[in-house]
Amino acid sequence: MLAAENVHTLVPTRPQADLFRLAALHRYHILDTPACEDFSFLTELATKVCEVPYAFISLVDADRVWIKSCSGMQMGELPRGESYCSLAVLGDAATEIPDLTQDYRTAGMALTVNAPHMRMYSSVALKSSDGHAIGTLCVLDTQPGRLSDDKRAMLVKLARQVMALIELRANERTLEATVRELEMLATTDELTGLHNRRSLLQRVKFEVARARRFRSPLSAVMIDLDHFKKINDEYGHAVGDQVLAAVGRLVRENVRVIDVPSRYGGEELCVLLPNTPVEGACKFAESLRLKIEALVHPLGVRQLHVTASLGVGSFNHMEIDDVESLFKQADAALYRAKHGGRNRVACGSD
Numbered sequence: 001m002l003a004a005e006n007v008h009t010l011v012p013t014r015p016q017a018d019l020f021r022l023a024a025l026h027r028y029h030i031l032d033t034p035a036c037e038d039f040s041f042l043t044e045l046a047t048k049v050c051e052v053p054y055a056f057i058s059l060v061d062a063d064r065v066w067i068k069s070c071s072g073m074q075m076g077e078l079p080r081g082e083s084y085c086s087l088a089v090l091g092d093a094a095t096e097i098p099d100l101t102q103d104y105r106t107a108g109m110a111l112t113v114n115a116p117h118m119r120m121y122s123s124v125a126l127k128s129s130d131g132h133a134i135g136t137l138c139v140l141d142t143q144p145g146r147l148s149d150d151k152r153a154m155l156v157k158l159a160r161q162v163m164a165l166i167e168l169r170a171n172e173r174t175l176e177a178t179v180r181e182l183e184m185l186a187t188t189d190e191l192t193g194l195h196n197r198r199s200l201l202q203r204v205k206f207e208v209a210r211a212r213r214f215r216s217p218l219s220a221v222m223i224d225l226d227h228f229k230k231i232n233d234e235y236g237h238a239v240g241d242q243v244l245a246a247v248g249r250l251v252r253e254n255v256r257v258i259d260v261p262s263r264y265g266g267e268e269l270c271v272l273l274p275n276t277p278v279e280g281a282c283k284f285a286e287s288l289r290l291k292i293e294a295l296v297h298p299l300g301v302r303q304l305h306v307t308a309s310l311g312v313g314s315f316n317h318m319e320i321d322d323v324e325s326l327f328k329q330a331d332a333a334l335y336r337a338k339h340g341g342r343n344r345v346a347c348g349s350d
Contacts, residue, residue: 021089022062024132028170031059031066036169039069042137042162047071049154050122052141057126057162058085059135068135073116082110084140088123089133096122096152099144111140119144122152124159126166137162189263191241192248200262200270205323207260207274211315219273219281219314220326222334223251223288226307226342228267235299240267243297243306250291270330278314282347285310289345307343309334314348 025031039057046055054072058065065083067075080086084106088095100106100118111118123138137159139147147155187199195203204220211218225231225247232240244267251261251269260272271288273281289310297304311334313326329348337346 021060021132021134024128024130025059025061025134028128028134028166029173030068030166030169031061033068033169035069038165039162040071042158042165043069043071046137046139046155046158049158050139050147050151052120052139054116054118054140056085056138056140057135058083058138059126060085060089060133065135078110084109084111084118084121085123085136085138088125088136088138095125095136096146098146101144116142118142120146122147122155124156126159126163128163129167134166189248191245192263192269193245193252194248194269195260195262197262197264200260200264200272201323203260204272204326207272208323208326210274216275217277217314217316218326219276219278219312220330221271221273221281221285221288222264222311222313222327222330223247223269223271223292224309224334224338225267225292226309226338228306231304231306235304239297239299239304243304246295246297247292247306247308250295251288254288254291270327276314277316278312278348281312281314282345285312285345285347289343293343309337309342310345311335311337312345312347 043055043057047053054070056070056075057068059068060080060083063080064077065080065085066077084097084100087097087105097103097106098120100109100112100121106112106121118140120141120143121138122140123136125133126135126137128134137155139155187195187202189196207218210216225243228240228243231243248261248263248269251271255261255271258274260274262270262272264270271284273284276284289308292306292308295306297306311330311332313328313330313333315326315329333346333348337344340346
């Protein structure tokens with residue numbers, strides 16, 4: 001046991017050490033997370049095992065102590081200078097203050113002076129994997145006293161369970177982030193930032209089914225950059241990539257949330273337009289054509305301009321035969337636009 005006189009001072013004697021401690025805390029990304037039944041179970045268990053009315057799981061941030069779970073009362077956070085746990089994280093072991101009213105560091109704190117008028121505090125530091133105390137599991141009572149050796153031993157074991165749960169949640173969040181990143185890599189074209197062809201083909205199946213179910217139109221716009229091979233041959237593939245990336249960015253900036261802008265292959269892009277009739281799709285395509293034409297691509301002291309040919313395919317819900325039919329119509333329209341002089345839009349089967 002640590003008597004009150006052995007408890008460390010409220011302000012870190014080595015500010016740099018506290019910075020390392022804070023960095024360890026923030027790596028867990030646990031601050032301000034929603035309530036969790038698993039943490040609540042552990043604080044409730046702590047009150048039962050230690051036979052006290054209150055238990056907290058506290059995480060000590062730079063200027064506040066945030067309460068992850070609280071048993072016996074409702075509390076969200078405290079100023080760091082008003083929390084007993086600010087003392088505890090500066091030590092290396094369990095901290096016990098048998099009478100908070102008799103210690104000059106805690107006698108004037110809000111929980112001591114005001115209801116519920118805490119008297120006893122006992123805690124175990126929550127240690128990160130690299131040894132930093134990021135918070136505590138603590139129990140409190142309105143009567144002065146100490147925990148028995150058996151109760152303290154149980155509190156230590158419960159604190160280990162709390163820290164194991166914090167580690168588990170952090171690992172789960174890391175895994176979820178990794179899965180999201182892998183999903184993005186699997187569905188995104190690296191150069192343009194658009195959906196890749198695989199992602200487009202998956203989405204179009206869904207959109208065709210939805211168009212049939214909700215009796216809504218579905219359109220697709222095929223975009224082919226005019227004379228793109230000449231750009232690669234004359235200026236190099238690096239410049240060609242820059243042009244394609246810039247056009248991809250322009251397309252992303254001019255679509256709706258529900259649209260699916262994609263790189264269909266090579267210099268050919270595609271935008272899937274759910275709930276859009278042929279008139280709206282053709283209007284969108286013409287607007288996009290003009291913006292591509294106006295786009296300036298810096299090339300040293302020169303400026304490079306490109307144009308695009310666009311083909312629009314569109315069906316109402318009764319006309320959609322299969323997934324491929326929409327792309328076939330858009331491809332046929334694109335063929336007409338290219339062979340009609342390029343830098344133009346061809347719509348549907350006209």
